[in-house]
Amino acid sequence: MIETMEELKKTCKECKKCRLCETRTNVVFGTGNENAEVLFIGEGPGENEDLQGEPFVGRGGKLLDKMLNAVDLDRKKNIYIANMVKCRPPKNRDPLPDEQEACIGYLRNQVKIIKPKIIVCLGRVSAIRIIKKDMKITKEHGIFFERNGVIMMATLHPAALLRDPRKKPEAFEDFQKLRDKIKEICTSTY
Ligand code: URA
Ligand code: SF4
Numbered sequence: 001m002i003e004t005m006e007e008l009k010k011t012c013k014e015c016k017k018c019r020l021c022e023t024r025t026n027v028v029f030g031t032g033n034e035n036a037e038v039l040f041i042g043e044g045p046g047e048n049e050d051l052q053g054e055p056f057v058g059r060g061g062k063l064l065d066k067m068l069n070a071v072d073l074d075r076k077k078n079i080y081i082a083n084m085v086k087c088r089p090p091k092n093r094d095p096l097p098d099e100q101e102a103c104i105g106y107l108r109n110q111v112k113i114i115k116p117k118i119i120v121c122l123g124r125v126s127a128i129r130i131i132k133k134d135m136k137i138t139k140e141h142g143i144f145f146e147r148n149g150v151i152m153m154a155t156l157h158p159a160a161l162l163r164d165p166r167k168k169p170e171a172f173e174d175f176q177k178l179r180d181k182i183k184e185i186c187t188s189t190y
Contacts, residue, residue, distance in 0.1 A: 030082030123157025
């Protein structure tokens with residue numbers, strides 16, 4: 001375990017533990033408030049994220065910011081956003097099991113530093129890895145689970161909402177449930 005976020009970031013930026021290091025432009029470590037009570041976990045960087053070194057900065061990121069802001073969350077203030085793998089998989093394919101295995105330690109270390117009360121998985125891939133392996137995102141998004149004292153929920157991935165905008169109201173409902181849960185168990189987010 002690395003004790004500080006700064007040190008962990010430095011290690012991660014130099015990482016060559018899996019093949020994704022060969023094709024990346026930037027390592028996308030994560031962003032936000034390292035004392036946040038709420039942590040969002042995406043799948044892995046896409047093209048824009050790889051180019052800018054920041055998570056969720058493309059069209060999906062804009063939509064995510066909109067949904068966050070609708071419930072008074074702000075990536076610069078009261079949440080942290082990270083991905084399961086820190087380097088972009090070529091052509092935005094799903095990260096392979098061995099790549100996830102190589103990278104997940106960094107996320108676990110981030111979780112140990114942040115100590116979030118609530119984790120929100122963005123999309124199926126992170127929900128399966130983090131909440132439960134048979135997670136059915138279409139049926140089980142917006143439901144709260146508990147793992148080692150941490151409350152977890154999955155919501156639909158912003159990219160999925162861009163592909164099928166009819167699902168947006170369901171995602172907004174998840175964010176409303178999240179706001180209620182934050183009000184119930186968090187003390188410094190709002
Ligand atoms: N999709 C993700 O899962 N993460 C990002 O950072 C961008 C797009
Ligand atoms: Fe290292 Fe993770 Fe990047 Fe693979 S994806 S090179 S494990 S930081």
